[in-house]
Amino acid sequence: MVAYTRDEIISATDLARNVSSTLNSIHDKEKIAISKNNKLEAVIIDIEEYERLKEAYERMEDMEIAKLIEERKDSSTIPFDELLKREGISYDDL
The missing domain is CATH 3.40.1620.10 (YefM-like domain)
Known part of the structure; x- marks a missing residue:
């Protein structure tokens, strides 16, 4: 606090x-x-301090996104068409 x-x-x-x-x-x-x-x-707070805090917050968000991407980089994926087929969905259903 x-x-x-x-x-x-x-x-x-x-x-x-x-x-x-x-x-x-x-x-x-x-x-x-x-x-x-x-x-x-x-x-x-002073406008310069607000802008500094806002930029720092945005950088932290970017770092979290980059971390998620890195964690998921080696995970198994399937092509979208295969997912639709597996779920019994056609493009017309979308």
Whole structure:
């Protein structure tokens, strides 16, 4: 779980009253957590940090796909036509 310092948490009410200054302060902080009814509801992060995280996530997805492909590379396969024949399906049924 991520930890937040006191100065990184702002209430939704305070955010609504101080949107501009809050957005300006995001460059000085790693993140700003928004609380509503004393419960953390959302986090604001700098756009560059968001883009970096998004790229990292996409790279991780690509790595997972590559791993699946590598694992399945040597598995036995059958041609699509043979599968249809085995299952008693014709191209017209598709």
